[in-house]
Amino acid sequence: AQRVTQPEKLLSVFKGAPVELKCNYSYSGSPELFWYVQYSRQRLQLLLRHISRESIKGFTADLNKGETSFHLKKPFAQEEDSAMYYCALSRNNNAGNMLTFGGGTRLMVKP
Amino acid sequence: DAGVTQSPTHLIKTRGQQVTLRCSPISGHKSVSWYQQVLGQGPQFIFQYYEKEERGRGNFPDRFSARQFPNYSSELNVNALLLGDSALYLCASSLEGAGRQPQHFGDGTRLSIL
Numbered sequence: 001a002q003r004v005t006q007p008e009k010l011l012s013v014f015k016g017a018p019v020e021l022k023c024n025y026s027y028s029g030s031p032e033l034f035w036y037v038q039y040s041r042q043r044l045q046l047l048l049r050h051i052s053r054e055s056i057k058g059f060t061a062d063l064n065k066g067e068t069s070f071h072l073k074k075p076f077a078q079e080e081d082s083a084m085y086y087c088a089l090s091r092n093n094n095a096g097n098m099l100t101f102g103g104g105t106r107l108m109v110k111p
Numbered sequence: 112d113a114g115v116t117q118s119p120t121h122l123i124k125t126r127g128q129q130v131t132l133r134c135s136p137i138s139g140h141k142s143v144s145w146y147q148q149v150l151g152q153g154p155q156f157i158f159q160y161y162e163k164e165e166r167g168r169g170n171f172p173d174r175f176s177a178r179q180f181p182n183y184s185s186e187l188n189v190n191a192l193l194l195g196d197s198a199l200y201l202c203a204s205s206l207e208g209a210g211r212q213p214q215h216f217g218d219g220t221r222l223s224i225l
Contacts, residue, residue: 004153032211043114044154044201044216051211086153090211096167097205097212098144101153 002027004089006102013077014110021072021105023061023087032090033063033070034099039083047072047085057081077109115217117202123223124192132187132220136204142166143185144214145177146201154201160185161208189222197224 003026013019025031035047048056050063050070061072070087084106088099116135124130136143142161146154156169160179174190183204189196199221203214 006153034213036216043218046213046215049213088153096159096161096208097142097214098156098159098167098169099146099154099203099214100156101146103151103153 002031002089002091002100004087004100004102006085006087006105008105009103010106010108012108012110015079016076019072019074019077019081019107019109021085021087021107023070023072023102025068025070025087025089027068027089027091029091032097033061034088034090035059035061035070035072036086036088036101037083038086044086077107079109079111082107082109115202115204115215117200117217117220119220120218121221121223123225125225126192126194128192129188129190130192130222132189132200132202132222134185134187134202134204134217136183136185136202137215140204140206140215141183142205142208142212143179143183144203144205145185145187146203147171148199148201148219150198157187159208166208192224194224197222 033050037047087102144159145157148154158177159167163179179185199219201219202217205212
């Protein structure tokens, strides 16, 4: 069975401070990891995925298979980063791309 | 492109009733998935359909069923509604049903059971 854990329900930082949203997973196979974000009154949208190895809105995430983690990081938080963030896992095969989500972390960036 | 569209936006039902939720995927997407999101939790997978075939099923009772139509739109049906079925139901589409394909979500249908 696969499982995604986001240990922090709420993370509050000041503008300009570094941000790290933690995500740990358990899965016996080779996973695909994603970060989704939901801004206030908007739909859930893809932020980034580990296969792309790209930076979106200044956020990066590195898959650490040894620690089974996929933490989301940003060096300098902005107020517009305030949102709900979900880490999600999908199996890396052609048997379906259904997602297993973590419980989410609410990021609040204070001015 | 309007993205994934879901209807209705809100729905109020009473215990024991039946409900049908509808989803239209992004044009060109052949896979549709359904998720249930209870307040304060992450979305939980219910079903996935690809090319009108069920690709996966989550840990939900048989009261939950779904289907996909030739135009790739989908319906989620829930029978004998319980208070615990109150949640936001999300639909997501992807080009195919493979692991590396990201899913694109709709705004959801908020279902309230009285």
